[in-house]
Amino acid sequence: MSGRRYHSPRRAEAAAATRQSILDAAKELFATHGYVATTVTRIAAAARVGTNTVYSSIGGKPQILIDLVTAGVEDPVADRTLARIAAADDARDIVVYAVEGVRRDSEKHADVIEILLDAASVDAHAAEVLRLAQERFRDALRATADRLAALGALREGLDAADATDVLWYYLGLSSWRVLVRENGWDWDTAERWLRNRTVAALLTG
Incomplete structure (x- = not known):
């Protein structure tokens, strides 16, 4: 048998x-x-x-939260965005692709992001899930910064590490939450504002 x-x-x-x-x-x-x-x-x-x-x-609840967050972290939008960035030669296009991709992912998973940010402030398990999610997010932003640095497009005095911090400041989880949820902006307005500020903060010319 x-x-x-x-x-x-x-x-x-x-x-x-x-x-x-x-x-x-x-x-x-x-x-x-x-x-x-x-x-x-x-x-x-x-x-x-x-x-x-x-x-x-x-x-239990920690694993349920992990599974909910994983769906966002592993969304194919992120891979497609990074592929577009890797293939692009124009620095402004790269920033546009990055902001657009982060916006799409953030909007699609806004409810889970809100859950995670709120939970992390009061629960140690959730805080660890947030830390890991942020680590993955920063890795993706570092790939964008590396591409801009390789093209010699960063403003004077900025290196890839600095550019990653700038991208995190403008495109991190909290930025969209403040503009859309707290300030009441629509997603298109938030994307446009963040794109313009990111370009100005990172690129020469």
Whole structure:
């Protein structure tokens, strides 16, 4: 008798659907009631599954938050943006592509970013998830800064490390939150303003 495990496509699809329902329920509850106040039991009830199913499908709240954030970190928008930047020879185009890509990713995942920033201020697990997400984000911005430096396009006195800091200042998670959520700007206005300020801060001429 074969020792190989039987794989059922239907079972796999059902498991994936259950997992997504849990993530969707958790995201809505985190956004509405806060990460700390939301319990796994409440997530299970909203997803219409048992509490044990939440743990067996994903895990506890820290892992649920990680999975929600991972969807944003690994969004293909980031890879496509970096590919455009790597292929570009015009410095202003590179900044335009960077700002546009960060805007698209930030807007698409704005609810999860808000959850993460709020949770990180009160929960150690969430703070670590935020640190890792920011590290990945800064790596991507460093690739943009390196490309600008390689083209000799940076303002006098700036190197790639300085340019990375400037990009983080203008395009980091908090920048979009302040402009869109706190100031009430629309995303197009925020993108245009950040693009113009980033160009002015980084590029010669």
